[in-house]
Amino acid sequence: MRRTSEQWLALFDQCKASGLTQTEFAKQQSIDPSYFSLRKRQLLAWQQDDNDGFVELTPHGMxxxxxxxxxxxxxxxxxxxxxxxxxxxxxxxxxx
Structure with missing residues (x-):
């Protein structure tokens, strides 16, 4: 099953709120625990990077x-x- 980034982020929140271990939660959702962990690292790293340093440009002949x-x-x-x-x-x- 393909999930969007938003769906993965929602799953990470559900996992945290569930009180289960990450492995237990992933298995309950029929997701390989190592893949769940990989996606979490990837998406949270990208999310962190997106908050680091980009500014909006208004390029009018600059x-x-x-x-x-x-x-x-x-x-x-x-x-x-x-x-x-x-x-x-x-x-x-x-x-x-």
Whole structure:
């Protein structure tokens, strides 16, 4: 069964409220306990990363005049000086 991120997050909340161990809860839901643990680590890590450091840009002809480094977990994107803000906003929108 495929679940959305929201469904997984709801399951993690249900697990916490159930009073069961994570293994017991996963088995009760017919989910492999190791997969349940993996998804929990993945989604909570991504959720944490999403709260770290992104700001909203309003790119109206702006050009960033200093080099930039964008980081997301183990991925780094080095952008040169004079990167066009509209291009950057388009890239970030395409990646989301």
């Amino acid at each position: 050009v960033f005049c200093q080099p930039m480094l964008l980081k997301k977990r183990d991925i780094e994107l080095h952008l040169p000086a004079c990167t066009d803000a509209v291009w950057l906003a388009t890239l970030l929108r395409a990646m989301s």
